[in-house]
Amino acid sequence: MTHMHAPMQPSKLQNYNSTRGAEAYKSDYRRKLHRKLSDKRERALLTRYFAELGHQGTILDLPCGHGRLSDLLKKHCDRLIEADWSFTMVSLNHKDHGTDLRNYFRASALEVPLPDQSVDVVVSFRLSHHLETQALRERHLRELFRVAKKAVIVTWFSASSLKNMLRQVRVVLAGKKPKNVLRNQRVREMAEAAGFAQRHAVPLFWLGSGHVLGMFVRK
Numbered sequence: 219m220t221h222m223h224a225p226m227q228p229s230k231l232q233n234y235n236s237t238r239g240a241e242a243y244k245s246d247y248r249r250k251l252h253r254k255l256s257d258k259r260e261r262a263l264l265t266r267y268f269a270e271l272g273h274q275g276t277i278l279d280l281p282c283g284h285g286r287l288s289d290l291l292k293k294h295c296d297r298l299i300e301a302d303w304s305f306t307m308v309s310l311n312h313k314d315h316g317t318d319l320r321n322y323f324r325a326s327a328l329e330v331p332l333p334d335q336s337v338d339v340v341v342s343f344r345l346s347h348h349l350e351t352q353a354l355r356e357r358h359l360r361e362l363f364r365v366a367k368k369a370v371i372v373t374w375f376s377a378s379s380l381k382n383m384l385r386q387v388r389v390v391l392a393g394k395k396p397k398n399v400l401r402n403q404r405v406r407e408m409a410e411a412a413g414f415a416q417r418h419a420v421p422l423f424w425l426g427s428g429h430v431l432g433m434f435v436r437k
């Protein structure tokens with residue numbers, strides 16, 4: 219597997235793939251207030267979404283990272299599949315969470331090595347905003363919709379969020395780098411084209427974050 223399979227900023231990718239970077243990402247969620255708050259909110263929304271979907275046979279968590287959501291997701295399925303491009307993340311996750319009704323593998327979310335509709339629910343948190351082009355962000359979504367039999371739960375950075383609008387001002391005035399965003403309407407259209415209906419698209423926070431947590435259910 220090459221960087222072609224995980225085309226995010228090389229320095230970020232190297233960081234996620236290093237032991238130090240993987241451990242640092244894990245420890246951020248224990249120490250940093252904004253991480254703890256977003257983790258709490260993501261868990262609350264996920265719990266609400268699974269209350270609607272009910273218990274599942276299989277869930278694919280891609281990218282799983284160090285397994286931040288592993289225990290929560292495991293409660294909602296018989297078998298949890300944890301996958302990430304970073305071998306280090308997968309190893310750390312495996313070490314922390316074990317193999318009881320959990321499988322692990324290394325994979326790119328842009329070319330998922332699984333057949334169409336082969337898992338019940340696909341969860342993909344905090345990857346889209348790392349993908350550097352619109353084409354890659356759309357390819358990521360298409361892969362999730364292809365592999366999911368029943369539902370997709372995914373985060374993206376919303377073009378219409380206040381955080382993105384403020385960034386756009388700084389792009390123009392201060393030469394800052396633009397955010398890797400998607401328009402909510404475009405995500406909904408892509409879901410429809412793949413045979414899914416949008417059930418939820420909820421901002422993580424109205425202020426201070428541009429992330430949206432969406433749930434799409436196959437029609």
Ligand SMILES: C[S@@+](CC[C@H](N)C(=O)[O-])C[C@H]1O[C@@H](n2cnc3c(N)ncnc32)[C@H](O)[C@@H]1O
Binds near residue numbers: 223226281283284286
């Ligand atoms: C911000 S972390 C999110 C991890 C986890 N979903 C969470 O919310 O805690 C981003 C993860 O994406 C992984 N990654 C980067 N590019 C990827 C790709 N193309 N396919 C799969 N995983 C990728 C990184 O290795 C890293 O673990």
